[in-house]
Amino acid sequence: MGKKAVRLSAAARREENWGYLMIAPTIIGLIVLNLWPFVQTIYTSFCEHLGFGNYKFIGIGNYVEMFQNPEVWRATWNTILFCILTVPVGLFLSLLVAMMLNAKIKGKGLFRTIFFLPMVCAPAAVTMVWRWIFNSDYGILNQIFGTNINWITDSKFVMIACAIVAIWSNIGYDAVLLLAGLQNISKSYYEAAEIDGTSKVNQFLQITLPMVSPTLFVVMIMRLMSSVKVYDLIYMMVEDTNPALTSVQSLMYLFYRETFVAGSRGSGAAIVVWTVVLIGIITIIQFIGQKKWVNYDV
Amino acid sequence: MKRVTRMLALLLAAVMLLPLAGCGSSDGKTHLTFQIWDVGQRDGMQAMCDAYTANVNPDVVIEVQVTSWSEYWTKLEAAAESNTLPDLFWMHTDQILYYSEFGMLADVTDLFPYAEHYSDISISNAQGSDGRMYGVPKDKDNICLIYNKEMFDAAGVAYPDDTWTWDDLESASQAIYDATGNYGYMAYNDEQLGYHNFVYQNGGCILTEDKTKGGFDLPATREAVKYYVNLQSYDWCPSQAYFAETTPGTAFFSGKGAMFLEGSWNLLAQMTNYPDMVGKWDVAVLPAAPNPVSGDGRATISNGLTYATGAHGKNLELALDVLTYFAGEEAQRIQGESGAAIPAYEGLEETWISAFDKFDYQLDLENAIMSQFDYCVQYVNNSARPKWKSGVVDIMTSIYNGSVDIETGLDNIQNLINTETAKKLADS
Numbered sequence: 001m002g003k004k005a006v007r008l009s010a011a012a013r014r015e016e017n018w019g020y021l022m023i024a025p026t027i028i029g030l031i032v033l034n035l036w037p038f039v040q041t042i043y044t045s046f047c048e049h050l051g052f053g054n055y056k057f058i059g060i061g062n063y064v065e066m067f068q069n070p071e072v073w074r075a076t077w078n079t080i081l082f083c084i085l086t087v088p089v090g091l092f093l094s095l096l097v098a099m100m101l102n103a104k105i106k107g108k109g110l111f112r113t114i115f116f117l118p119m120v121c122a123p124a125a126v127t128m129v130w131r132w133i134f135n136s137d138y139g140i141l142n143q144i145f146g147t148n149i150n151w152i153t154d155s156k157f158v159m160i161a162c163a164i165v166a167i168w169s170n171i172g173y174d175a176v177l178l179l180a181g182l183q184n185i186s187k188s189y190y191e192a193a194e195i196d197g198t199s200k201v202n203q204f205l206q207i208t209l210p211m212v213s214p215t216l217f218v219v220m221i222m223r224l225m226s227s228v229k230v231y232d233l234i235y236m237m238v239e240d241t242n243p244a245l246t247s248v249q250s251l252m253y254l255f256y257r258e259t260f261v262a263g264s265r266g267s268g269a270a271i272v273v274w275t276v277v278l279i280g281i282i283t284i285i286q287f288i289g290q291k292k293w294v295n296y297d298v
Numbered sequence: 299m300k301r302v303t304r305m306l307a308l309l310l311a312a313v314m315l316l317p318l319a320g321c322g323s324s325d326g327k328t329h330l331t332f333q334i335w336d337v338g339q340r341d342g343m344q345a346m347c348d349a350y351t352a353n354v355n356p357d358v359v360i361e362v363q364v365t366s367w368s369e370y371w372t373k374l375e376a377a378a379e380s381n382t383l384p385d386l387f388w389m390h391t392d393q394i395l396y397y398s399e400f401g402m403l404a405d406v407t408d409l410f411p412y413a414e415h416y417s418d419i420s421i422s423n424a425q426g427s428d429g430r431m432y433g434v435p436k437d438k439d440n441i442c443l444i445y446n447k448e449m450f451d452a453a454g455v456a457y458p459d460d461t462w463t464w465d466d467l468e469s470a471s472q473a474i475y476d477a478t479g480n481y482g483y484m485a486y487n488d489e490q491l492g493y494h495n496f497v498y499q500n501g502g503c504i505l506t507e508d509k510t511k512g513g514f515d516l517p518a519t520r521e522a523v524k525y526y527v528n529l530q531s532y533d534w535c536p537s538q539a540y541f542a543e544t545t546p547g548t549a550f551f552s553g554k555g556a557m558f559l560e561g562s563w564n565l566l567a568q569m570t571n572y573p574d575m576v577g578k579w580d581v582a583v584l585p586a587a588p589n590p591v592s593g594d595g596r597a598t599i600s601n602g603l604t605y606a607t608g609a610h611g612k613n614l615e616l617a618l619d620v621l622t623y624f625a626g627e628e629a630q631r632i633q634g635e636s637g638a639a640i641p642a643y644e645g646l647e648e649t650w651i652s653a654f655d656k657f658d659y660q661l662d663l664e665n666a667i668m669s670q671f672d673y674c675v676q677y678v679n680n681s682a683r684p685k686w687k688s689g690v691v692d693i694m695t696s697i698y699n700g701s702v703d704i705e706t707g708l709d710n711i712q713n714l715i716n717t718e719t720a721k722k723l724a725d726s
Binding site for chain 2: 050051052053054131135136137150152153154155238239240241242243244245246257260261262263264
């Protein structure tokens with residue numbers, strides 16, 4: 001038995017080596033472009049940037065400063081709030097859209113295209129259009145509702161405005177992923193349910209939701225991670241002389257301003273590491289939570 | 299079928315290789331790159347470069363490249379770090395001390411007898427902390443008041459002139475607001491185009507003479523900033539929330555407001571970009587402080603850009619030769635006549651005005667811009683500025699949105715400038 005295993009493993013090893021060779025381009029790319037910069041970022045977070053790539057090691061100074069800075073805590077809260085506002089609503093709407101696109105309606109292909117379109121547009125262009133929609137004096141939103149709300153300059157509304165744009169931009173993409181999940185559900189479940197006289201609501205709760213839950217889980221993780229990293233949207237919507245900036249500034253926006261505007265790459269790197277920790281915590285919570293609601297027994 | 303595929307593949311490969319052909323200088327000439335951030339000045343800069351090729355060195359071809367201001371510095375710093383700086387580029391007062399301190403810029407002190415043809419302000423805008431010159435003076439600018447004539451006529455108020463003080467600014471704004479419902483003077487959260495001018499008019503300062511401390515503890519400075527911030531409490535001035543969505547320039551040229559402060563470098567673009575507005579607006583000197591703590595109440599912030607090259611560029615010799623040409627009268631004249639900017643070269647200022655001849659309406663540039671050079675103040679700078687600049691903007695934003703009261707805010711600004719400057723001085 002042992003002899004046989006060794007003999008087999010020689011052949012297997014050759015195959016294994018070929019395997020490594022095949023994935024080498026990707027792995028090398030990952031190491032050079034992702035892993036090594038990640039290590040460098042961690043190192044940078046313990047340094048002070050003197051200028052033009054000259055660093056001075058200062059230990060945990062950046063972290064001490066960071067956690068004493070109310071702006072960082074404010075940005076952390078803003079980021080979490082942004083996730084709370086966008087992820088549940090976004091997921092709910094995406095699922096709704098996916099189910100509608102899965103139903104038997106005319107022009108399904110057209111609707112799928114329309115819903116997916118925001119994903120194809122450049123985020124910067126999308127945001128510029130939304131800025132005009134939200135403009136308090138000339139914007140269409142205030143015109144329609146006859147309101148006079150300063151959507152992007154009032155600290156009470158700016159976060160909601162950003163959340164609306166984020167949800168709008170992502171519904172299409174999430175819906176397409178969920179649609180794929182929905183289409184994997186065998187029709188026979190629904191036929192059986194029909195025969196048993198189960199209501200549509202119960203069909204959704206008992207069949208659709210459990211069956212689509214693995215896809216939903218993946219979409220949720222992706223959406224949460226990208227929400228924690230939100231930057232371009234807020235950067236385009238809110239300039240640094242906007243009086244409502246502190247009410248919407250996310251961790252990544254703060255990182256950008258520290259690193260590229262103020263030039264302190266060390267404290268910028270510390271903010272990034274803090275964000276990674278935050279994403280880690282959220283993801284762990286989700287993986288523990290998934291045991292309660294994600295159904296893999298199909 | 300197979301042949302078609304093969305031919306397609308060949309074609310594709312040829313297309314991929316095409317850009318590489320540009321890398322070798324097949325024409326036997328040396329190609330230099332020249333990086334700038336203002337698309338409005340591209341043609342003027344290219345004209346200068348072409349004149350260099352035509353009149354000085356036919357073997358050198360210079361290509362002007364434009365990157366927007368917001369990306370320019372990120373890109374340039376990355377290039378400096380990896381020693382791939384463009385052969386020639388613009389340098390700004392905000393950054394020249396930082397770049398020169400790290401030895402990124404070539405010393406150009408001995409290229410030209412600057413003192414004979416350039417003002418002290420132009421020269422000091424080009425100097426590093428060590429007093430050597432790291433840039434060739436390019437242009438000079440100052441800030442003027444631009445006003446909508448139609449709104450003044452409608453309100454029956456006389457146009458701004460050199461007798462104006464802050465009080466006239468207020469009363470005219472009120473009159474225009476009452477008569478037309480449009481905004482008067484639009485005072486927004488800005489330094490160079492905003493409160494810095496008011497501070498110096500009032501006899502205050504942003505940095506002390508020796509640049510080692512902030513001036514925000516001086517009564518003159520505090521009074522001026524408070525006055526400026528407080529302008530937004532009048533009905534005739536929009537709030538900062540408004541400006542976050544609509545810049546004063548946009549409001550002005552869409553006929554929503556009567557006055558704002560504008561830099562001389564934007565005037566030509568605005569004449570060109572808003573042809574319908576030509577003839578409906580004009581420029582004037584900045585209003586004076588009515589009761590300055592010291593001085594005569596007159597001031598405007600003047601800044602100037604420089605041309606620079608990297609200290610370790612592989613075409614350093616050629617680049618320095620081009621810079622020598624840029625410093626000379628001919629290149630400065632081309633720059634002025636193209637309307638790109640007011641030449642820093644003394645005596646050539648008028649060439650810039652000639653660029654406005656093509657318009658039906660002549661702005662009062664002679665009185666508004668040129669006369670202001672007599673009492674202009676050098677743009678604020680010290681070597682720690684990159685460290686405190688964005689912090690000061692943040693504090694001003696929180697003063698404007700009311701999260702910090704103005705007294706505390708001004709104290710915080712003073713502390714920030716002093717701390718960062720002291721730290722920088724201790725390091726070097």
